[in-house]
Amino acid sequence: MHKEFETFYHRFQELTEKNEVSSVSLAKGIPIVQELISSDLWFRDFIKEALIERSWLKQQQSTLWPNELTIYRSPDHSFLVRAYIWEPFSMDTIHDHGSWGIIASFINGIKEIKYRRRDDGAVAGYAELEETVAKVLKQGEITCVLPLNAGIHQMGNMSEEIAVTINVYGRTMRRGYLQFFDRERRTVKRVYPPRTYKEVLMVRTFGAMGSGEDILKGALVNPLPDYVKEEYETAITVSKRRVP
Numbered sequence: 001m002h003k004e005f006e007t008f009y010h011r012f013q014e015l016t017e018k019n020e021v022s023s024v025s026l027a028k029g030i031p032i033v034q035e036l037i038s039s040d041l042w043f044r045d046f047i048k049e050a051l052i053e054r055s056w057l058k059q060q061q062s063t064l065w066p067n068e069l070t071i072y073r074s075p076d077h078s079f080l081v082r083a084y085i086w087e088p089f090s091m092d093t094i095h096d097h098g099s100w101g102i103i104a105s106f107i108n109g110i111k112e113i114k115y116r117r118r119d120d121g122a123v124a125g126y127a128e129l130e131e132t133v134a135k136v137l138k139q140g141e142i143t144c145v146l147p148l149n150a151g152i153h154q155m156g157n158m159s160e161e162i163a164v165t166i167n168v169y170g171r172t173m174r175r176g177y178l179q180f181f182d183r184e185r186r187t188v189k190r191v192y193p194p195r196t197y198k199e200v201l202m203v204r205t206f207g208a209m210g211s212g213e214d215i216l217k218g219a220l221v222n223p224l225p226d227y228v229k230e231e232y233e234t235a236i237t238v239s240k241r242r243v244p
């Protein structure tokens with residue numbers, strides 16, 4: 001690990017241990033991230049190691065965002081550092097987060113649009129969004145997000161060059177999925193990492209095919225996270241409603 005990066009994560013760790021960077025205030029974390037992105041030597045070293053030694057590449061599991069590289073996880077899970085590589089003219093889907101985040105435009109600029117949720121979330125699958133800020137962050141500029149509805153945004157690279165952001169995320173308060181929003185259709189849906197997504201798709205399909213309650217209930221005896229259990233329970237209800 002490059003010396004500059006080591007200095008960064010030690011300093012950041014001190015802050016999270018004292019609870020001085022949290023959803024309440026990210027102010028003390030921002031200058032430390034700013035210092036990290038003032039040089040790209042540590043990032044060059046990180047890529048060099050990944051490409052030459054290949055052990056980092058081999059450890060990678062497929063994640064919800066294919067363009068993300070996890071660079072560091074703090075041992076106490078209080079923060080993690082990721083790089084996102086943005087291909088030219090690429091935009092992500094409007095989404096929320098399970099934790100706070102400090103996001104730095106590291107190589108080239110990046111566009112961010114922030115949204116405010118106008119509905120109360122009472123209707124499943126429905127969401128009304130209002131755009132609040134749209135800005136291109138120049139290299140070296142920082143934006144922040146908060147967990148859940150307080151941090152709905154969309155980012156993208158509107159240039160012909162590759163762009164990189166360095167994202168520092170806090171302790172996860174909602175694990176397992178993100179929410180993707182479709183502003184025009186006024187919808188919101190859960191999005192899972194690839195392996196969970198395959199399971200969820202099978203569960204939903206089995207529910208929609210009908211007569212699957214016993215098998216779905218049988219599979220529910222496996223130890224599953226709550227958000228996956230919810231998918232099974234919804235599918236059981238759908239399956240029961242279905243007239244053979």
Ligand SMILES: [Fe+2]
Nearest residue numbers: 095097145153
């Ligand atoms: Fe995000």
